[in-house]
Amino acid sequence: MRGSVLKRGLCLLIILACLPLAGCWSSHEVNTLAICSALGIDKTADGYLVTEQVINPKAVASTKAMNQAPVVVYDGAGESIDGAINYLLLKASRLIYNTHLRMVVFGEDVAREGIGEFFNYFMRSYEYRTDFFCAVAKGSSAKDILCTLTPLESIPAVELFTMLKRSSEEIGVTRAMKVIDLVNSLSSEGVNPVLTGVEISREGEKSNDIDVLKLSENFEKLKFCGLAAFKGDRLAGWLTEEESKGYGYIAGKIKGSLEIVRCGEKSEINCNILSSKAKIKADTAGGKPSVAVEIAVKYAVSGTKGGFDITEKQNIKRMNRALENKIKRICAAALSKAQGKLQTDIFGFGEAVHRKDPSYWNAVKDDWEGVYRSMPVRVGVKAELVSIGEITKPVYSSKKG
Amino acid sequence: MSMIRKGEGKGMEKDLPVEPSAPPAEEAAAGLENRLNESMERFRQAFGNSADLVINRILDGEGKPCCANAYILGLSDGDTLNFISGEIGRCLGGGSISFEGLFRRLSCFRAAKDDLDFEGACRELLSGNTVFISGEAERFCSIATNSNEGRSITEPTSQTIIKGPKDAFTENINKNVFLIRKRIKSTALRVENLSIGSVTHTNVRLVYIDGIARAEILGDIRSRLQKIDIDCVLDSNYIEELIKTNKYSIFPSALNSEKPDSVCAAILEGRIAILVDGSPYIVTAPAVMAEFLQASEDYYHHFVISSFMRVLRYISVFITLLVPALFVTVTTFHQEIIPAPLLISIAAQREGVPFPAFFEVLLLELTFEILREAGIRMPRAVGSAISIVGALVLGQAAVEAGLISAAVVIVVSITAIASFVITNYAMSSAIRLLRFAFILFAGALGLFGITIGLIILCLHLCSLKSATVPYLMPFSPDSSSGKKDGMIRFPLFRLRERPDGISACKTPRTSGRSTLAPDIKERPELK
Structure with a gap:
């Protein structure tokens, strides 16, 4: 018994002695x-x-x-x-x-x-x-x-x-x-x-x-x-900063932003974009590809200027429309730059076409650039007001005076 | 010799001096006296004329010696001796009385043993009892006069608590049995007496509840105790170490506690308590790993709070075991897994530190162990010196001097503090020692080494057994009833079963009568 214990202890000692032999290889202080x-x-x-x-x-x-x-x-x-x-x-x-x-x-x-x-x-x-x-x-x-x-x-x-x-x-x-x-x-x-x-x-x-x-x-x-x-x-x-934003809307990458829109002649509304989602739908009917981008935007009003009453239902609609148009304009700028001058499909339209119609994609894949350049892109925006902020009517309005 | 005579003279007034001055009498009386003297001489010889052995002759009403008594000064209780001598005086006052009559009279009042052989009589003497020597024939009887002298019951010193019973065991085995008996008022509580140690003949007692403790475990422990071959048993740890199943394992296989409430709880779960005379630590076996991380206080607080504390203790085990090793491995091999800001901060601290992280951690961990050991061993009067040297010189000055980095000091301190969260000191020491092995593994092989170490540790723990019960019991082998009181504590009303594999009793804890019924069947063998 004693001998075997000694032997076992010796074995353990030898194994332990091997540990430092590794020499802390690959160690760096x-x-x-x-x-x-x-x-x-x-x-x-x-x-x-x-x-x-x-x-x-x-x-x-x-x-x-x-x-x-x-x-x-x-x-x-x-x-x-x-x-x-x-x-x-x-x-x-x-x-x-x-x-x-x-x-x-x-x-x-x-x-x-x-x-x-x-x-x-x-x-x-x-x-x-x-x-x-x-x-x-x-x-x-x-x-x-x-x-x-x-x-x-x-x-x-x-x-x-x-x-x-x-x-x-x-x-x-x-x-x-x-x-x-x-x-x-x-x-x-x-x-x-x-x-x-x-x-x-x-x-x-x-x-x-x-x-x-x-x-x-x-x-x-x-x-x-x-x-x-x-x-x-x-x-x-x-891309300019505006065009970059347009890219963000189309690609659905905007997590938050701020758009200033004009409603009427003097009124300016600051729209705080809270979320933005984009769906890219491709259509290849008749061998003519087209893409429709649907953007859904949720926003809150963070400031108004020029006495615009945002509590009125009518005005909310006007505001939504104005924001939608603004985003459409931004997107159009991005599209024209990417399709025209740069000629590069950064939005992933090709992927959408591929998903929609793989056989068509295989046919145009090699010349996708050419197709992309002249491809019609329709951008639809839907804005939704989530919050009008802490107050309803402006505390001071220059119209009053 | 003169000392003895003096002592004897004081001991009993009626006694004659030791040196025989036999009055002229009949032959029979002379023979009796001779035999008595012979026996007395035999005791004296056996004890080598020890100064504290007192042997007195008792004279009957006629002034003739009829028998003798012997005891060891100090081991016997003075009050009891006085009482006995008073009783003897009353007996002899009524005229002649035989040895038989005298002993029968005395054995009415105290525990008595008759018909001892010489060896037995010596043992009785050594236990503090008074031996009566008959002159008629070679016959020895004993009356219990042992002294219960000892420390009074005080608060526990090593297992401090906030809430709960505050008495602790003492060195006196009778008091310890009393502390258990007082809590478990049941006829099923069994106390078995053993004597271990070829020289010390230490009193060892097994305490368990018949019907709850498993016969198999009881048999295992009994046979292990009987196999013990040692000259002395000075503390319960002798027993713990000698009955261990895996003798070389660093992990304690029996729990020792100085708190009667936790020992009683263990007994009530079906464990067996081993009491050793002279040790305030009571060993309970079998013990599983989870037990070492439980405190008796867990049951005296709200179960959610107790469960939280228990989880905290498990985390502390891993902190103690792994944090220094992880620190070494992460700063020398795997810097990529540290968040960048932390790495920069560690790097800034290590700027100019002359030692590698491995050596630095090892050095400081050793220093901590030295400090801890010094704190225990040194005289109380110089206690504050250690804290000053430890905290100021080693901690602050070493960091300021740039010899060690502040991060390592933090790592060592958290390890030290976490190690004291583990309720059992033996377990805490085991884990603290293993920490060094892990540091070595980490320094040599990085995370890979730590993983190897953990696998070895896991295999070792799985291979351990404490008195036939697997060491990792509620977790491996899996036991749902055991887990209710494992890492978390279920509320008391849900803890209706005794732990699997330990108790023989299948009836719920709440029904006391059926628990103690004689027809209880053994629980089927563990899977």
């Missing part, structure tokens, strides 16, 4: 990592310039005031994105750690050349958590975007991330595209992706110095500016 918050990709003559916005934890989470920038930007050039990231190690002592990436910003020239390959990389590499948002730099390089410091969130990528999320929920001009959505629309037929554009609003001093953040105004800020429409994986062109 937190303070040996360069935690990247944003990745920027620009074009160079023979490859890419990859920019990594690396968080400086000392500056971000320190309880004492630090005279260091919260982020440090490293860049490296290479023929491929992975190569360029490897090259970064020549500049940074710490291991570039990309799992906590919040934003990926593509330079405009890279976007025009195609972004599909990058997503092959992001999806394949185990290092990416693919919960980051993507954006396209407009009017500046991705590197410049990454170099810009932000005052509210000390990490610019986090500021961009939350800004994008919030603005897509509240305004509807931008779209917070998760990588998985983007990859889905890249890989499926009959729909093209959109990404949000990000630019630097040049209002003063260049804000790549933390001293600039001591100012309350007059420094460069990051700003989102409408959507970038892609054709396949290549950037086709930009």
